[in-house]
Amino acid sequence: MKRILWLVVSLCLFSHSSFANPLPVEAFASIPDVRFVSLSPDGKKIASLIRVSTNELEGQVLSIRDIKTNKDIFPLQTDNQKFVILSLTWANDDVILIESKYPSIRRGIPTTETRLMKYTLSDNKTTSVFSNHSLSRFYGYGLPQLQASVIDYLDNDPGHILMQIQGLGSKPQYESVIKVSLKTGAIKTLQPARMHIGDWLTDRQHNVRIGIYRDDTSYRIYEQKAAGEDLRILWEFEALAEDVIWPIGFDHDPNILYISAYHQGLKAIFKVNLTDPKLTKELVFHNENYDVEGWLVYSELKQKVIGLSTDIEGEYLFWDQDYIKLNNGLTAALPESHNAITQFSDDERRYIVYATGPIESGAYYFGNRDQNALYPVAYRYSQLPPELLSTPKTVNYQARDGLTIEAFLTTPKDAIAKNLPTIIFPHGGPISYDSTTFDYWAQFLANRGYAVLQMNFRGSAGYGFNFMSSGLKNWGLEMQTDIEDGAHWLISQGISDPKRMCIVGASYGGYAALMGVAITPDLYQCAISVAGVTDLEELVKSSRGYDNSKIVKKQIGDDYDDLYQRSPISKVASIKVPVLLIHGTKDRVVRVEQSEKMYDALKDLQKPVKYIELENGDHYLSNNQHRLTTFIEIERFLAANLGVQ
Numbered sequence: 001m002k003r004i005l006w007l008v009v010s011l012c013l014f015s016h017s018s019f020a021n022p023l024p025v026e027a028f029a030s031i032p033d034v035r036f037v038s039l040s041p042d043g044k045k046i047a048s049l050i051r052v053s054t055n056e057l058e059g060q061v062l063s064i065r066d067i068k069t070n071k072d073i074f075p076l077q078t079d080n081q082k083f084v085i086l087s088l089t090w091a092n093d094d095v096i097l098i099e100s101k102y103p104s105i106r107r108g109i110p111t112t113e114t115r116l117m118k119y120t121l122s123d124n125k126t127t128s129v130f131s132n133h134s135l136s137r138f139y140g141y142g143l144p145q146l147q148a149s150v151i152d153y154l155d156n157d158p159g160h161i162l163m164q165i166q167g168l169g170s171k172p173q174y175e176s177v178i179k180v181s182l183k184t185g186a187i188k189t190l191q192p193a194r195m196h197i198g199d200w201l202t203d204r205q206h207n208v209r210i211g212i213y214r215d216d217t218s219y220r221i222y223e224q225k226a227a228g229e230d231l232r233i234l235w236e237f238e239a240l241a242e243d244v245i246w247p248i249g250f251d252h253d254p255n256i257l258y259i260s261a262y263h264q265g266l267k268a269i270f271k272v273n274l275t276d277p278k279l280t281k282e283l284v285f286h287n288e289n290y291d292v293e294g295w296l297v298y299s300e301l302k303q304k305v306i307g308l309s310t311d312i313e314g315e316y317l318f319w320d321q322d323y324i325k326l327n328n329g330l331t332a333a334l335p336e337s338h339n340a341i342t343q344f345s346d347d348e349r350r351y352i353v354y355a356t357g358p359i360e361s362g363a364y365y366f367g368n369r370d371q372n373a374l375y376p377v378a379y380r381y382s383q384l385p386p387e388l389l390s391t392p393k394t395v396n397y398q399a400r401d402g403l404t405i406e407a408f409l410t411t412p413k414d415a416i417a418k419n420l421p422t423i424i425f426p427h428g429g430p431i432s433y434d435s436t437t438f439d440y441w442a443q444f445l446a447n448r449g450y451a452v453l454q455m456n457f458r459g460s461a462g463y464g465f466n467f468m469s470s471g472l473k474n475w476g477l478e479m480q481t482d483i484e485d486g487a488h489w490l491i492s493q494g495i496s497d498p499k500r501m502c503i504v505g506a507s508y509g510g511y512a513a514l515m516g517v518a519i520t521p522d523l524y525q526c527a528i529s530v531a532g533v534t535d536l537e538e539l540v541k542s543s544r545g546y547d548n549s550k551i552v553k554k555q556i557g558d559d560y561d562d563l564y565q566r567s568p569i570s571k572v573a574s575i576k577v578p579v580l581l582i583h584g585t586k587d588r589v590v591r592v593e594q595s596e597k598m599y600d601a602l603k604d605l606q607k608p609v610k611y612i613e614l615e616n617g618d619h620y621l622s623n624n625q626h627r628l629t630t631f632i633e634i635e636r637f638l639a640a641n642l643g644v645q
Contacts (some may be wrong), residue, residue, distance in 0.1 A: 027383035028444035029631035031060070031080070031624045034378040036088040037364040038096075039352050041158070043345030044068060046352075046366065046377065047088050047096050051624065052077075058624055060085065062098070062119065067366070075119050076126050080623040081616045086114070089150070092158035094121050095182050097129070099148040103586040103618065106145065109545040112588045114148040116163070118182060129161075131185030141172035151177065152202045155300055155346075159183055162190065162208075164200050169193050175200060177208050177227065191227040203250040204298070210247050210257070214239075216550040221247060223257075223274060234279060239551050240472065242465045249296040252303040258284065258296055265464040267291035269308060284308070285317060291462050297323075297341075301348045309340060316340050326369070333374055336360065336386075338437075341367075352377075358436045359389040359443075381440070388413065390446040392436045392454075397489035399458075399482045406463075407455035407486055408434055409495070410446045420451040421500035421642045422490060424516070424524070426483050427454060428507030430471060431555075433462040445504075448635060449644045453490055457482035473557040475508075475536060476566035480515050487523060499525065500642045504634070506530035507590060507619065514568035514579070514598070521576045526641040528580045528634055531590050531619050534598040536563035542591060572601045578608040580637045582630050584617020610637070 030051060037048045050063045059079040065072045076098065078085055083102040091097050098117040105111065119126045128135070130147070138144060144167045152162035159182055164175040169192050177191035177200050191200060191208040201210035208227040213220040217239040222231040235245045246260045248269070255274045260267055261281060268286035272279050285308055286292055294310035297318070307318035316339070318324045330339045330353060337355035344351045353365040353374070362380030367373070392410040399405055411417045423445050427434045434454040442452045456462065459471015459479050471479050487503075490496035503524045505513040510532015517527040533539050537560045543552040557563055564570050579602060583595035595611065602609040612633050614626045621627040638644065 022447050022449075023383065023388060025444070025631050025635060026628060027381065028440050028447070029628045030381075030383075031622070031627060032362070032380040033382045034364065034380060035060075036085075037342075037352055037354070037377060038088050038090055039343045039345055039350060039366075040090045040093050041346045042093045043347070043350030044093075047090065048364075048378065049085055049088060053624070062088070062096075064096070064121070073124075075124065076117075083115075084618070084622045086148075089153070091118070091153060091161055091182055095119070096121075097150065097161070098126075103588055103616075104145075107545075110586075110588050110591065111145055114146045116148040116150070127185070129163075129180055129182065129185060130187065134180075134185055134187045137187070138167040141167040143167070149175075151200055152206055154206055156206065162202065162206070166193070171195060174198065194231070197222070201247055201249070203254045204252050204303070205254055207254070209250070209254070212247070217554055219244070221245060234274075240469065240554060242469075248294075249298070249305075251298075251305045258305065260293055262465055265466060267293055267464075269294065285310070291464060299323075299344075299348065300346065330367075330374070334365075337363070356438055357386075358391050358438060359386040361386075361389075361438050361440065361443075384440075384443070388447075389443050392439075392442065394436060397455075397486060399478070399485045401478070403458060403482070405455050405457060405482055405486065407453055408436055408442075409490075410439075410442045410452040410454075411495075412446050412449050412451070415449075417451065417495050419497045420495060421449060421644050422451045422453065422487075422496035422502075423638070424483060424487050424501065424503040424513075425452050425454050426457065426503075426505045426509045426512040427460070428505070428509045429461070430457075430459050430475075430479065430508040431461050431468060432508075433460045444631060445638075448638070450638070450642075451490070451495060453486050455483060455486045472555055475511065475556060476515050476519075480512060480519065483512055483516065484520055484523065500644070502526040502528065502638060502642055504528040504530075505532065507532065510590075511536075511568065514575075515566075515571075517577050517579065518568050518571035518574050521574050524577060526578045526580070526637065527575075528582070528637060529595065529598075530582045530621075530630060531584065531587055532581070532595065533590055534567060534569045534594045536567045538594070539590070569598055569601055572598075572605055572607065575602065575607055578610075578637070578641050580610050580612070580633065582612045582614065582633060584614040584619065584621075584626065586616050587619045589619035 033051050035049045047064045049060050052061050061074045062076040083100040086099040089097045096119045101112050101114050104113045116129045118129050144165050149164045150161050151164050154160050161180050164177050168176045171193040174193035176193045178187045179190050180187050196213045196215045197211040199212040200208050203209045211222040220236040221234045223234050224231050237243045242262050248258050258271045263286050269284045270281040271284055292310050294308050296305050297307040299306045306320040306323050318327050334355050337357040337360050339353050339355045342352050342354050349369045351367045356362045361384045364377040366375045366377050390410050390413045392408045395407050395409050396404055433456050445452045457479050491498045501524050503513040503516040510529030513527045513529050517524050543549040581595045581599055583592045585592050599611040617626045
């Protein structure tokens with residue numbers, strides 16, 4: 001096949017055949033070479049966000065390629081400090097919408113602000129989607145914190161989009177739905193804000209139909225025939241309860257709504273006919289072992305839902321024969337990866353495929369159904385050839401109370417899994433999960449000679465309601481001993497050297513790492529916390545300024561004395577091993593003070609600790625230099641404390 005790959009060619013820093021173990025730290029620690037590959041509606045242009053590293057810029061640029069002429073333009077760049085680009089979406093053949101975020105402070109409370117920009121090809125300009133006159137309408141309430149929520153791209157009216165936004169009307173603290181002109185930036189209110197409704201959903205005819213209401217921890221799902229009409233309550237439930245029902249989209253029939261709800265204790269996809277007085281749920285798709293969540297795949301051409309993109313290992317499910325045939329062809333062409341069609345052109349003859357897998361860091365392909373051809377576009381990490389990476393293995397072990405914990409073991413490539421230096425690596429969230437899909441942290445550590453164990457301790461997502469809810473208000477308790485039991489299991493299997501074991505994590509994982517060395521001081525030889533929580537009492541108190549504070553209490557707890565006792569900062573005296581703390585100063589998820597206070601407490605007791613503060617860094621290591629600094633410090637720290645060169 002002819003390689004149209006421009007991104008590969010223009011950014012190809014190394015060829016795949018030139019590597020030898022170990023790979024350079026930059027291969028793992030750099031932000032992806034390419035992200036957000038997006039096809040224009042006419043299928044003639046591809047936009048993407050490309051990483052660049054030059055004397056002039058360390059960051060990312062927006063790239064747009066004309067497929068027919070092979071010409072590129074680069075109209076926008078960012079250093080990922082002033083702002084971070086979150087997504088690229090073609091609104092029409094001439095306009096690309098660019099969602100971005102940046103840190104700010106409102107009334108003394110740290111916030112993350114979002115904005116929506118547009119790049120117009122015909123006049124080569126990047127501007128806000130809102131005109132100055134439109135922005136002036138918000139000044140009485142103050143400019144909204146979140147200004148990037150598009151709820152409908154209006155395929156029947158490509159010159160406009162529908163957005164939801166605060167700051168308008170008689171209830172400015174709640175979301176209105178506005179129609180925005182992509183040419184002039186003018187706005188028109190279609191759906192006035194209603195008390196406590198924070199999200200709106202349109203049907204396929206672009207009518208505002210569903211409103212999601214929240215008051216503290218109580219939710220209601222409302223339906224209306226059209227914008228501004230009387231609301232009818234469909235369902236009501238409490239946050240984190242088993243009877244939750246989340247709308248995910250309509251079929252072409254405006255009465256058929258797809259929802260996510262629990263089925264036999266596991267999340268599944270249903271559809272409901274809104275004309276049915278009983279709102280009977282018809283099961284569409286479920287998995288016998290795992291929760292299913294995902295997004296509808298809708299065909300504008302056929303005017304119907306044709307499938308589902310699930311979060312189970314990137315599984316794609318089609319129930320239309322044309323697309324089943326296309327999907328089978330992709331599987332035959334790319335048998336070693338999970339292949340997701342992320343986008344079609346309007347005529348559905350051209351498309352973008354994203355392929356990934358346990359040792360495939362991600363590759364984008366451009367498909368042409370008329371030519372029956374598939375062309376490589378770009379690799380997410382061009383310096384990480386699959387043949388040099390380590391394949392993770394799914395394992396199971398028993399927690400001390402008999403609960404089965406699913407985990408994923410990655411060992412150095414071609415190494416015998418015996419007596420290895422080991423990293424215990426719990427995930428963040430904590431209502432999140434790990435899987436065998438590509439993980440650049442685990443691959444980096446395995447490439448450096450360590451066995452890596454990632455476990456889905458109780459409280460993780462993906463295993464049903466009972467498993468998730470068993471983690472509520474459980475920080476530092478069974479959630480923690482599930483992690484500890486994984487370390488003991490590795491030792492009992494002879495896989496890990498008990499004298500060369502470190503616990504590493506980010507966010508909640510950083511909390512678990514510090515708790516691990518605090519409550520089991522003889523199990524690990526060191527701990528690393530990246531943006532980790534150190535004081536649960538302070539974490540819950542700091543949520544008071546946000547509108548989800550009661551949900552935070554429901555998840556973590558509100559007995560402040562107990563929370564403090566389940567915090568690493570209360571157990572500093574018990575820590576005997578070296579600790580590395582890394583935190584960004586503009587972290588809006590876990591405040592930097594959490595690590596600063598932990599460092600001071602450890603230092604006061606003359607404990608071995610090193611603290612790396614990332615100036616202007618966020619919670620996600622979005623800046624390339626911050627990510628590189630983090631991985632270099634981790635590599636040095638582990639080598640010094642586990643004796644691995």
